Amino acid sequence: MHDLIQYIQSYLGSDKTPGGAGNIFWATVYVLLVFVGLSVAVIAMNWLERKILAHMQVRLGPMRVGPHGLLQPIADALKLLLKEDIIPEGADKVVFWVAPFIVVLAAFTVFVVVPFGPTHAITDMNIGILFMLGVSSLSVLGIVTAGWASNSHYPLIGALRSSAQMVSYEVAMGLAVVSAILMTSLNESSTGTLSMIGIVQAQFDQHEWFLFKFFPLGIIAFVIFAIAMVAETNRAPFDLPEAESELTAGFHTEYSGFRWSLFFLAEYSAMIAVSSIAVTLWLGGWLHPFPNLLSSPTWELAFSFIPGLTFLFLGALCFYHTARMPKHPLFRIQTIGLAGFGVVLALIGVVLFIPAVRDRVGDIFWFSAKVAGFMYLYIWYRGTFPRYRFDQLMKVGWKVLLPTGLALLILTAVVGMRGELLEQAKGVFGR
Amino acid sequence: MNPQVAANPPVATPFFFYGLAAIMIIGGILVITRKNAVHSAMALITTLLAQAGLYLMLYAPFVAGVQIILYAGGIMVLFLFVIMLISIERTLKERQFNKQWLIGIVAAGALGGLFIAVYTTTKGGVLFPPVGRPSYVEAQNTQGVASLLFDLHTGTYMFAFEIASLLLLVAIIGAVVMAKKRI
Amino acid sequence: MTDPNTLSPLDLDTPDKTFLDANELVINMGPQHPATHGVLRVILRLDGEKVLGLECVIGYLHRGVEKIAENRTYTMFNPYVDRMDYVAAVSNGLGYCEAVEKLLSVEAPPRAQYIRVILTELNRIASHQLWLGTHALDIGAITPLFYTFRDREEILKIFEKYCGARLTTHAFRIGGLQYEAYDGFEKDVKAFCDFVKPKIDEYEELLTTNRIWLERTKNVGVISGKDCIALGVTGPVLRASGIKWDIRKALPYANYKNFDFEIPTGQNGDTYDRYIVRMIEMRQSLRIIEQAVAGIPEGPIMAKVPKVMKPPVGEIYHSIEAPKGELGYFIVSDGSTQPYRIRVRPPSFVNLQALDIMCRGQLVADVIAVIGTLDIVLGEVDR
């Protein structure tokens, strides 16, 4: 028993990830935390998307279930779980069963290497980014098989579309990623790395986010990635595989209930996953703004207050809306509920001020905040853009993003190695 | 970032090896016995992923990553794509094995016999005695592979690498020429 | 799934005999499909994603409106026409009332004419707004739908205040109007005009220069003016192909000749031009409304019409420019209180013919865009 406690405690002072330290207990804890956190994020994202989109479209969105529809995602989940599970006639039952699980597994497994902080990752693989790209590319398999197993035309077309789309955009995505990885090595001090934590560390060491490195090359790479990642996750304006007006719902037309909700879960966690890649590669991962400039203890303290303040602000927002609730007996429960939610948020905010907690969650907060920004972008895109047509989508992928990415890669290498190249040139022409 | 020198907690535990090996063998058997090509492909994907696990146990993380991206995420998607393009309803009702299946089995059996014969005559284990774990810097695997491929001084396989890119170009053109209805 | 053999022979391009077309796919779009605007069923023959040909199957909403007319008096049939193009019910009513008035040789008094024009043009805007919202939704832009519906609501409110109904208004009577314009009608309409002008700019801001919108609509569903005339296609679709034909100008009815407005035309006859034409039409309608509101004369709203209508034996064809195109009523009277035969020439039904020509060689996604741009209402197609 004592050994066990010691084993658990031995990790606490470590500067490694649980996987890196080989501590199975903490690795399990982290896995569970990430899983729970991800589920909560997906649920929150569900509500936020509906609300934000609704407000963009001059409507209110869910308002009935819970105050301001806060319980709507839970009600939805319940409905999906209770729904009859239909397997269409002539479907390949085994494949039909397995397909959503492939997608979910692929979407969740990538979070093994996502660095929420210097030590806050399940593990730090030295092929981290390669692993992420590889595993996330596996979800194509699930989508293709789902479309095929449904034994129906619309899902089949949707599946073929989405596999073609994902495979093509993976290329552009890969090129943008490679140019960012290249940047880790284009510096006097640091060697290149594929490790997610190493990449963020390199940005810290080089005193700049890769977004701004070799201006404007970093930004171009980021934009390529930002476009490709929307296509990769089948979201608007690249949501052809599930183009509602053309293919009803694409590859998951025949799915319902629990298995459909798995696709839903996978879609949102894939969005979060690719956003975390973008954040890690270009936006400095867990680093707070200006980590090198504003690194004095005072600034560190100020930055460490921001998570708590954010939650307090959210709590205050809840109280403000509680005060604005209609004063009517029918609304009493809703008012109490909203106030309660505000209290919970405020409590979280207060807990985040405790020094021991404060020091540990700062990284996670900044990482999540950056990812949340991407999530908002996703919603914004959806509210603004019409949908691309399939051939146009392919044109964008192959004729615009791919050549740009290739040129960018070469340029990055040339700019990064300019010193050596000049040396060489001097050697040849100098005398 | 300091390269992590693997402190040698044994990753290659027999448990994982036998588990993954069993998955691979079962997957392989399913690949060659399933009627439905999609099922075969799924079995093959499982096999390939298990093999990626084995690569990790062999301290070859980069090859494992390439295996996942290229094989499972690329080539197998191509296979599934093609299976869906060609209708398979008819092939399901047909004979699954060709007329020479007996000869094929016999030939394969002979090959297996050859393997066993080689093993017994060379006393197998003597050929590759279990050796001490290599003093191994895991973080440098990717760099090591890259230096063999690209480095100006140590890049033994630079030329082969360029030839491989030519091969891929030829394959792209070939695939387009073969598969496109009207060029 | 439809068996390809049960399809009636589609006039397809000669199939490529060199290869077996393994990829040819017959897809049944609708009648329950989110983008077919009701219960249109389209049988598509696809080569991959390319449309080789298509056929529309209609009649899922057939209610026999024309047959019903033969058993109703002229007055009793009036509400039925609202149910054809239910998003532009006022226009339908105008066409029918004018046709019967022509048959009876009556003319509605000027005040009625003005109010009729105002309501019809309001309805044109409402119809175009609904078209824009659904069309954009089909192409994947979900937001314009809510904007247009928000603004269409204001029009419906005016209708509701005027006659009590929002959609199937039954606003007009043979010989004029049933109701006098309510107090503040002019003010409401003027306020609406001022309200909706910036809103139309808002729609255009979202779409007109949007790259994706341009790519999705330019050179999609192209139809030449010649083809349009050959197929009898009318309305914005015809005008977008460069033919300046608007019955309000060509064969003026009601009192349209009193108003100053322009007929927008396009050049390419593609989906984008149709979009632009409709957007300009909305602004032109506002122009007409403003002129009409400024000039509403005082006077009676109902002409002298016999209680029991017995039009003289004869036949009449009267057509108006409905939001979707030429809406014609052909009425045969045998001198009794009931029409001997009524035949409606609905614009949607005729325009739908062009779908095949417009879609051939395009992709599946374009079919959706083209169905949207044709602006069909199935109630009118099937009657």
Added chain:
Amino acid sequence: MNAMMEISTLHYLVLGAALFLLGVIGVLTRRNVVIVLMSIELILNAVNLNLVAFSRYWQSIHGPSALHGQVFAIFVITDAAAEAAVGLGILIAFFRNKETVNVDEVNLLKW
């Protein structure tokens, strides 16, 4: 953990041989071209497994930078990608002409 339980290179070689045999059986007996191609992938993977296992063995002798086997495995994967692309392209062309994917009906060149 005793020495017998230690997973040596030999274990991997046996596994590779088994996979290779499975692949050979698949190639020799199946009619469906797609499955034949997949069996070829099995064979290539068996080879790859051996190569990486040898690379590990080689590393234990020549130090960590002796990664030739892994490099070779990467080349094999490249080759497999090329082979799959061209093979499946041929398959599609063939299917379009004869509407079959059976390998024993590929007899256009037979006389």
